[in-house]
Amino acid sequence: MSPKTFATRSTDKARFGIFVALSFTLCALAAFRSVPANATETVDIRFPVREAEFDAVLSCQNDNNPDCRSCLAYRPNSTSLVMYSILEKALQAGGLAARVEVVPSPNSERSRMMVSEGFADIKSDWDFNIDADPEALKSAPILRRGAVEKGIYVREDNLTLSDNKPISNVHNMSAVSIRTWRLDWDVLESLAPASLTSAATKQQMYAMINANRADFTLLEFSSTPAMVREVEGIRLYPVPGVKVTLPASQHFMISRHLPDADKIVGALNSGINALHANGFIHQCLTNSGIINEQVKDWRILNAAEDQMAPEKTTPSN
Structure with a gap:
């Protein structure tokens, strides 16, 4: 074998080795890239x-x-x-x-x-x-669905009145809320109060109840012992024993x-x-x-409606 032939074969072997190594590297990179990003x-x-x-x-x-x-x-x-x-x-x-x-x-x-x-x-x-x-x-x-619960919030001096009459008479009470709080609004309409008024702001909503221009609204239960909600010094209290759920x-x-x-x-x-x-x-x-675990056993006022249409979705605030 001539030196030239030997050199050519050595070069070919070297090239083949490089090719194998390069192929292995590319395969490894491809496998790495195929792994999900997460x-x-x-x-x-x-x-x-x-x-x-x-x-x-x-x-x-x-x-x-x-x-x-x-x-x-x-x-x-x-x-x-x-x-x-x-x-x-x-x-x-x-x-x-x-x-x-x-x-x-x-x-x-x-x-x-x-x-x-x-x-x-x-x-x-x-x-x-x-x-x-x-x-x-x-x-x-x-x-x-139904996990978010709200209370019937009134002035403190209306709690006695609420205790003395069945809560089923909520249709004799006037309600106030904010119309863009669409889930709340839908629930209030289903409760059929004597009247339902839209306030422009939460502050106005509290002020209307404080001025006896409305009897109640729906609010999330506070985690304080008395579950009081307060805005600008006006304190509202939940009517005990009852609540509503938001159907969404x-x-x-x-x-x-x-x-x-x-x-x-x-x-x-x-x-x-x-x-x-x-x-x-x-x-x-x-x-x-x-x-709020304090109200877990309270009666749901809109339970029948929620149970009748478990898959219905409605707008919300």
Whole structure:
């Protein structure tokens, strides 16, 4: 064999070795790329929070101690922190490595628009609002239909009157609410009070009851022992023994503009179901006052309507 032939064969062997190594590397890279993003990368999720609660949620986001996201502490009126905690925990339980970052928003309507247009990624909302938006996907329910309960709130001096007459006579009482609180409005219409007036603001609603221009309204139960609600010094109290439920469910609204949105919804659904099963979601809702254990045995005034149409969805506030 000539030196030239030997050299040529050596070169060919070297080239073949390089080719094999390169092929192996490309296959490995292809296999790596084929792994779902949720197994290899941390996904950033932008979560809009209204300005009134933004600082509290941002502080928790930046806190290395996870206790503030555990829902173990009693934290009344911290709805945004509750939903932030459930979202983070659900993504984790669903097997998705995600970093939830809060972004400020002036109100719920603007937050909804931010998710729809892709300026934010996920927020909690009523089923009705999500179903109406073609740019949004819907998770499994966080708050199941009927889980949100409200009281019949009156002035303190009207509690005695309420105790002395059957609550079935609510149709002899006058009600006030805000028409854009559409779920509340629908429930009030179903109760058929003597009259139903729309107020422009929550402050005006309280003022009308305080001035005896209306007898009652629907409000979330406070987590205080007396369950009092107060606005600008006007205190309202729930009529004992009765409540209403809102005939809708709450879910996470996921922007279709979010990369791998369908995979994220799948992870969320798996996580939400797990958090319902292990009691984490109930713990969050109870410790925030969204679910009030003080009224769990109270009679539901609109129960018959809710039971007759369990799949009906109605607008909400």
